Every structure is written in structure tokens, then in C-alpha cells.
Amino acid sequence: MYTSHEDIGYDFEDGPKDKKTVKPHPNVDGGWAWMVVLSSFFVHILIMGSQMALGVLNVEWLEEFHQSRGLTAWVSSLSMGITLIVGLGSGMVYLPAVVMVGRYFQKHRALAQGLSTTGTGFGTFFMTVLLKYLCAEYGWRNAMIIQGAVSLNLCVCGALMRPLSTSTPRGHSGRPGAGLPEAHSPDSAKPSAHLHRAEDREGDAPRTEDAQGDSPTQGHPEEAGPGRDPPALRLLKTVSHLGVKVRKGFHDGASGYFGPASLFSNRRFVAFVFWALFAYSSFVIPFIHLPEIVHLYGLTEQNDVFPLTSIIAIVHILGKVSLGFVADLPCVRVWNVFLMANFSLVLSIFILPLVRTYTGLAVLCALIGFSSGYFSLMPVVTEDLVGIENLANAYGIIICANGISALLGPPFAGWIYDITQKYDFSFYICGLLYMVGILFLLIQPCLQIIEQSRKKYTDGAHV
Numbered sequence: 001m002y003t004s005h006e007d008i009g010y011d012f013e014d015g016p017k018d019k020k021t022v023k024p025h026p027n028v029d030g031g032w033a034w035m036v037v038l039s040s041f042f043v044h045i046l047i048m049g050s051q052m053a054l055g056v057l058n059v060e061w062l063e064e065f066h067q068s069r070g071l072t073a074w075v076s077s078l079s080m081g082i083t084l085i086v087g088l089g090s091g092m093v094y095l096p097a098v099v100m101v102g103r104y105f106q107k108h109r110a111l112a113q114g115l116s117t118t119g120t121g122f123g124t125f126f127m128t129v130l131l132k133y134l135c136a137e138y139g140w141r142n143a144m145i146i147q148g149a150v151s152l153n154l155c156v157c158g159a160l161m162r163p164l165s166t167s168t169p170r171g172h173s174g175r176p177g178a179g180l181p182e183a184h185s186p187d188s189a190k191p192s193a194h195l196h197r198a199e200d201r202e203g204d205a206p207r208t209e210d211a212q213g214d215s216p217t218q219g220h221p222e223e224a225g226p227g228r229d230p231p232a233l234r235l236l237k238t239v240s241h242l243g244v245k246v247r248k249g250f251h252d253g254a255s256g257y258f259g260p261a262s263l264f265s266n267r268r269f270v271a272f273v274f275w276a277l278f279a280y281s282s283f284v285i286p287f288i289h290l291p292e293i294v295h296l297y298g299l300t301e302q303n304d305v306f307p308l309t310s311i312i313a314i315v316h317i318l319g320k321v322s323l324g325f326v327a328d329l330p331c332v333r334v335w336n337v338f339l340m341a342n343f344s345l346v347l348s349i350f351i352l353p354l355v356r357t358y359t360g361l362a363v364l365c366a367l368i369g370f371s372s373g374y375f376s377l378m379p380v381v382t383e384d385l386v387g388i389e390n391l392a393n394a395y396g397i398i399i400c401a402n403g404i405s406a407l408l409g410p411p412f413a414g415w416i417y418d419i420t421q422k423y424d425f426s427f428y429i430c431g432l433l434y435m436v437g438i439l440f441l442l443i444q445p446c447l448q449i450i451e452q453s454r455k456k457y458t459d460g461a462h463v
Helices: 033-046 048-052 054-065 069-085 091-104 109-117 119-138 140-151 154-160 192-204 209-213 231-258 267-296 300-305 308-327 334-354 358-386 388-420 424-462
Strands: 010-014 020-024
Touching: 033 048, 033 091, 033 109, 033 119, 033 154, 048 054, 048 069, 048 119, 048 308, 054 069, 054 119, 054 140, 054 267, 069 091, 069 267, 069 388, 091 109, 091 154, 091 358, 091 388, 109 119, 109 308, 109 358, 119 140, 119 308, 267 300, 267 308, 267 334, 267 358, 267 388, 267 424, 308 334, 308 358, 334 358, 334 424, 358 388, 388 424
Parallel strands: none
Antiparallel strands: 010 020
16 A cells, blocks of 8 residues: 555654654755755756766767767767666765755655756756856866866765654653654655554564664664674674665565565556656757757857757746746646646657757757756656555656666667758657657556546446
């Protein structure tokens, strides 16, 4: 069963008559939650902003290596794709930065995600200007070295990420290990009835190795009595304790993907994964190929004054905040906002090849930037589909699908140009693929309509 996002982020206290009462966690929707948003914001600047600015380097690589556009585009697409489909490098930072924001917010989760992911727009604008300057002054090789040095600030962002703090339950001072409750992460909060049953079982059964590993003497052996275990035995117990936790983690992760309650048994989530496979390339392709398209159209001077990719980036910021704010309104459904933004983006992709003036391209780029603001809603939509307890795994699958799309999209568009000597067909085919992805999105509301009709029919039959 999936857990509603209304049940997370709370501590449990002992109230009168030993009943469990729920109080809001002080850092949910406030306090350190905004530091997490700030950290995620800079992660998006340094990772996604750098990825979206690779079009500047793509032009440099075309001029230096004289290879086909399809082959050259692999360099940029591999960088984006591996970030989203492989847990290496930037991928080790990006997913936690997104998930942590969702765990620290309840009431304004869409707005918080929108604010944090605006870093993509700021980063694209900043990195585009920076890379153009560095390439002109120092060459693209030295520019990449400097960019790597700037990315070291991700270590600071990681230092700001921390789990939700815990409060000490009252009335447990007489029990062993009192004052050291298990951390109530957003996906570990359980109803009070389950807590009572767990306490009853704990009172009747001896403490397990897990509990011993969390006792004060285990964490601080110097405070133990004279009969404490020798260092070698303590080390052996620690290793054994870690092994149990690792095995449990692997078991829980495997059951989440392949068990009876697998994410892939959720038809709506599977449809959402197929949308992600088709959609993301249509957003990435303009960033990779627009600098080259501007050069082919003879609009380089105007683009140097104000790059089209910077227009996408700036309006992308506005789109994320605006769509996040609208989606948080009580009278608005997140899915409706998400679908409308997708339709607007695919329409822009279809029209883009028909425009040859800088002004027209700037208008379309602004529309692409605003419509693509729906990326701030992706964690919220994913949570609505699978619940907060499965958000990390589910969103990991979604961005993995995005990574595959980003990996294959730009080289595909480059190959089509190599064959036709035009980028027009690249955008038309990508737009058609995007439409296929939107058809998968429409499965979700269609299933809801069918379920509602079936429920009404069943209720009517019983009457």
C-alpha cells in the first residue's frame, strides 16, 4: 500500500494515558527545510546548468575535430545521459538533491521543488556566458578545467543536506536506550496502532542485535563498565551490524522493484516512465543544437548579444516558479497543469523549424522555457502516483528514463541533419515522439474515468 504524503514528517510523542500523539516536525515546511532548498538550488546550477550549456562546447568541438554532427553530439548526450542513468559523478548528487526537498515539505512541496529547480535556469544562463568567455580567452580545454573547479562547490551543497532531526520522546527514561529514538525519516512514520504493537513485541522479546547496535555503550565504549568487550570483539559486532543493515537495504530495494508490491505493478507509473522515455530529448535538443542552428541561419551576431539558450533559461525560471505556485492552489489539479505544459512544449517544438528570424526564435524559445517549467512538478506527480515512501526509487527510475532520452536524442537529431542537411526533420520527428509520450500521459486520466464509471455502475447495481 502506498503511503500518502500527508502522513510524513511528524514525530510521535507520549501524551496522557500513554497514548501516541502526533506533532508537526519543526523542520518540515520551515526551519532547515529552506537550507535544503538552497542547497538543491545550487546543485541544479552546478549540474543541470552546466549540462544545458554544453551547446557552446558542441560548436567548439565541431570546428576542431571536423566530425559529423551526429557523432559530435554524443559527447554532450553522454554527459547528460550518464548523469541521469548511472549513479556516478553528478548522478550521485542530483537525485538526493531532488528527493530531500520532497521530504522536507508537505504543504508547499510543488512550490519548493519549483524554487530549487530554478537553479537549472540560472545555471544555464550563467554557465553559457561563462563558457563563451572562457572558450574565447583560454580555449575549450582550459574552460572545462575551470568548470570542473567550480563544480567542487557541490561538496558544500552536500554538507547542507542532513536527515530530519529527532526529538526525545517523554516517559521513556526508565527503558534501556531511552532518549535515542529511531530517526523519523519521512518514509518511516507509521500510525500509532502500529507503534503500540511494536512496543508490545519489544517488551515481550529480547533486544536484537540491531537494538544493541544503537545502545549508548555500543556507540561510546569508553562509557561502558569495566567488563566491556575487547576492541576486536566490538569491531566484529560493528561489522556484523553493518552487514545486517546492508543486506536489509538490498532486500528492501529489490522487493521495491521486483516484489509483489513492485513499482512496475502500478500501471500509471509505468505509463509515466514511457512518457519520460520520449519527452526529455525534445527539451535537450534545442540546448545542444541551437547554437549551430543560429550559425546556419546567419544570426550569430544577434545571438552573441543575447543567446537564445539564455532566453530559454531565464523564462524557464519563471515557468518553474509559476507552475509550482499554480499547482499548489487548492482548486487546481497538478496533473492538469502538467498536461497543459506538455502540450505547449510539443507545439513549440513543431513550430520551431518554420521560423528563420531571431525575433521569432526568441519568442518560441521563451515558450519552450516557460512550458518546460513542468519539470518542477515531476517529483510531485511521481509522489502522487507511488507515495512518499517510494518516491526515491520511483523518481530514480523516472530520471533514468530521462537519461536514456537525453542520451539518444541529440545524436539522433544530428544524424538526421547529416542525412538531410536540415534540422527541420529533427524537430518534426522529435515532436512526433513527444506526442507518443503525451499519449502515455493521457492513460492516467483515462484510467481514472474508467474507474469512476465502474464504481458508479457497481454502486447503482447494489442499489
